[in-house]
Amino acid sequence: MNSVNPPPVRLCRRSSFIGSDEPVDVAVIIVTFQSGRTIAELVRTLRESSADLSLRMIVVDNASSDDTADIVRGMGDVIFVESGGNLGYAAGINIGMRFAGAAGSVLILNPDLKVLPGAVSALLARLRVSGAGCVVPAVLDGACRRTESVRREPRLLGAFGDAVFGSRWVARPAALSQIVRSPSAYETPHRIDWATGAAILIDRRVAEEVGAWDERFFLYSEETDFFRRVRESGHEVWFEPAAQVVHMEAGSGRSPELVALTVVNAVRYAEKHRPWSAGPLRLILMLHELRRWRDPTHRVALRALLRKQRWDSLPSADFGDSPAGTAIDHLLVTRFNLPSRGPESLIRAKEGWLQSRVGLFERYTLPSVQSQTNRNFSWLIYLDPQSPEWLLDRLASSMDAGVFQVLFREEVTWEDLAADAEEATGANGGLLITTNLDNDDALSSDFVDRVQRAALHGVRGALYLANGLVSVGDRTYAWHDADNAFCNVIESWYKPQTAWRDWHILLSRHMNSTTIGGAPAWLQIVHDRNVSNRIRGRLTDPTAHRALFPDAFEHASVPSQRSLTVDAYLARPNRETREFVRAVAKGVLLALLGKEGLERFKEKRHAKR
Template sequence: MIAPPARPDSLVRQDRFTTDESTADVAVVIVTYRNADSISTLVDSLRSEAAVSSIRVVVVDNNSGDGTASTLAAHDDVIVVAGEVNLGYAGAINVARSRIGATRAVLILNPDCVVQPGCVTALRAALREPGVVAAVPRLHDVDGRLSFSLRREPRLPATLVDAMLGARLPRRPVWASETIRDVAVYDRAHSIEWATGAAMMMSAGALDAVGPWDERFFLYSEETDYFRRLRSHGLVLYVPEARVEHTGGGSGSSQALSDLLTVNKIRYVQKYHARSFVTAFHAVTLFGEAVRCWSSKHRATYRAVARRHEWSNLLRAETPRPTECRDMGSVVIPAHNESRVIARTLDALADLAARGVVEVIVACNGCTDDTARIAAGRPGVRVLDLDVASKTAAMNGADEVAELWPRVYLDADVVITPAAVVDLVTALADGTLLAARPASRYDATGAGHLVRRYYRARSSLPLVRSHLWGAGCYALSEEGHARVGRFPDVVADDVVVDAAFATDEKIVVDTDPVVVLVPRTPAALIAVLSRNYSGNRDAPATTSSTGTLRHVAGTVHGPGTLLDAAVYCLFAALGRRASRRTSARWARDDTSRT
């Protein structure tokens, strides 16, 4: 028998993906989470496209635990990054960015997609048009029905109408919905504001120019944010000739995801809009959930949206941003006789300090206890022993020896996680923002009933959640510190720092909250409030008494919150009265230092 002639290798391998170091026409990025039943279908659909374009496929699996990684092992030409934790969608894409290699374009696909023949070619052709930096395909479901995937930026009229009508009356005017539901619009190519992130292609140049995805969103609204940043570099084009089947619901469905979807829309608005717009958008969103209160799902989402102080507890990455880097910034801890608490604060920072991710400086000031000895025993911690018992003098002293920026200033009795430290310095690293603080929560364990009511009301105040003060921790970039200069000899240093920056120059980072231990007794609380009010006399006013009362009144939603507000006002009045009776500028709360 005569053997058939050997087929050229180019034909044998024409549907394979490239895994070498050559420049690919397209790098495909896929983020999976429990997609064992759908990922092979997507990969197989890309193979016909690989016969026309050189394609490199990178899959980041977010610790699925359902066999997704094993399923991908059958595709030996797919680059698989198996994560040990769930980094979220944006975090996983950022991991993939480091693995895509040299490429001319990047196509991001949801794992529940199926690419139709010619799709990649049509999207690549769109990127060659003048001024176009990104392109999106036409999406349809498994039955071929058009998916309304095109969106408009959040606008109050559209948000209000959507809140009242939901998906009803799809033929409403274009201004009356964020989602574009006019079928005729989907039949022609045109530039868009944004689209659902199930499938999107961008040029490699745009990918580099826009930078990493914003991991603070974890899931939902991260594509809205990325499209907005893409549009600052050029046009985003909708291409009806490029078609993708999208099943939808690939992220799963749960109450937590529904809450996160709604909350992240507000977080996105907070990132780009003025406070007045954010306040109105928040109110409209609450209204939208309230009108559907017959549904337990919407009642739960209403509670999630209303409790802004609990937003940081919603789904987020299970691990801090990559901390294999060194010299990311500094942590300065002023400490005066803090031997009872300094160990727990430093233990939380031990790994970062020992590996040189950040430099940690404990500035002991006027200490007569073992604070310096305890701190010096921690690897990677530098200790300054200063004679003057002054917090701001200690911070200034630490600034003179610290070498890295950004710089985190942390009270010795406040515990911050490694994730929060990394998120803080990362938020300030690109110079867009000058000051930041982490989210915070009060730990009232062991506190009396009245004290708990006071802090319950305080936690609900918008002022507490939008300023740099009150958390025992804030961070400054080098430019931000230059604006503040040397820290003045005041008690309320955080109030002084907060007043130095406009709203759009500072941020409360949505990360692991720092834990603020509260006074345990009414007497201790009054003493702390007396100190705060005395210290605030040396600092710029953040709001008037009338303004504060108005904010407190806004927290009242029923008998329980009314009582909380009344207790808050009572303690505030007692604290102000005590501050007028004493000249003491400092009073330590020892009830929480146990």
């Protein structure tokens, strides 16, 4: 079902840059977008200034419409990767990391730089002497004057000082400015919080430890987030004045929407790391933009801050007119009879469990996957190596038809799933989507399409289509579940975490989490051989949903008005009260016992039944 082509890569050995299979001192990643005017000069100065080092050069292009691609391809010894769309700076870096190969460090460069002689060597020397996680150079402007590129960790007081005073009162206390303005701070090497992301040298081990750049930022604040995560991992960030680059700032330009994105992403950064400060920060930034109201650019930024609904209209990941198949690897993942721990293992051990589950799979799960309107996906099913022959016979026709792939495993971690996903899909796209699908449930016919559309519009991290249906006998219930088991994770291929990174209700601990409403996207079957065996939601007429779930409601009844009334005023309030109590109790037990302790508690309860 997966019909993608690999992103075009052009590789040819010549002079100083080294191919993908050999160890190098530095892997250089440059993300381009409309960079035809500057990229050749950057590459030329990098060659001339780093002749004593072994470099691998990777250029990731975000769908430039100028001559960027032709210029880079003509260089011969540069690895050129087309991202499949304008995916943003962080996404471009993540794609580039896949081609870094065996490199001691990774150098991230803006495409509108000139690298001065000895800069990379000086960065490497500081990295080794200091033991830092990453090092940044001094950044000069087009007239070779030093710029104030070093920053302090964002704080409300600093944001307030910058909003009120701007570039005035340069000598104000450090707490009242996020920009480090003291000239002495640019004269000697020292530890810093972070710096503008024009050039960053990262120790490769630290890059692997910290993981992927956060793609929700698209452009701006992604480096702030990365530097913070470097520091939180126990590593230092250093400034090295002996290393110098010239930033021409002539790449993609600064439209009013991009200016608005800078302030919006500052708020997003606060929401991620200090949620309590996000509201006050919005007010401070509104003050900043209001003081510049006469400038039309700042009016756009102010309007964006005033109404969060406008954030979706700001620049974000865009695959343009590229077919979704060239950009996305989508894998549905089903744990069929994979050995499991905890209370679920007790349910699976019961006589007749597997026979019952196969029947539900054939009745609901399989037809729902085969009815998908968007066929750009693969389906991976995990089976116990000790699976009986009759089960394999039941699944054989679908396996032979290529409906799904089967892997036999005794246990699968999320790291194992990431590796298996690469094998199953070929890892040809710019994005990986993993979707958890239980073997007794069903997807709406447009489920895959809705998830991929969200990915194409820039959603990253955990994604939940919150509205679904619950089938109990001949009755159907509509249920809103903001962190349901039909979870999806949208991410780059660099160090993917997958939808099995944690319990579906805990994915937000590891990544951004997005909930989308709309028509019912899934159907959960409640039956006597299920771990979660209870009615949830409100009684509803299934007739309106038959088109989304072909053949799933053949035996479902249309509830009478009396049944709907009784459910609305008696049964449903009781259910919702029980669900609330269960949720609170589960949250308390999870906080007190942790995941493993809660699993043991649930296992003891199920063992007594």
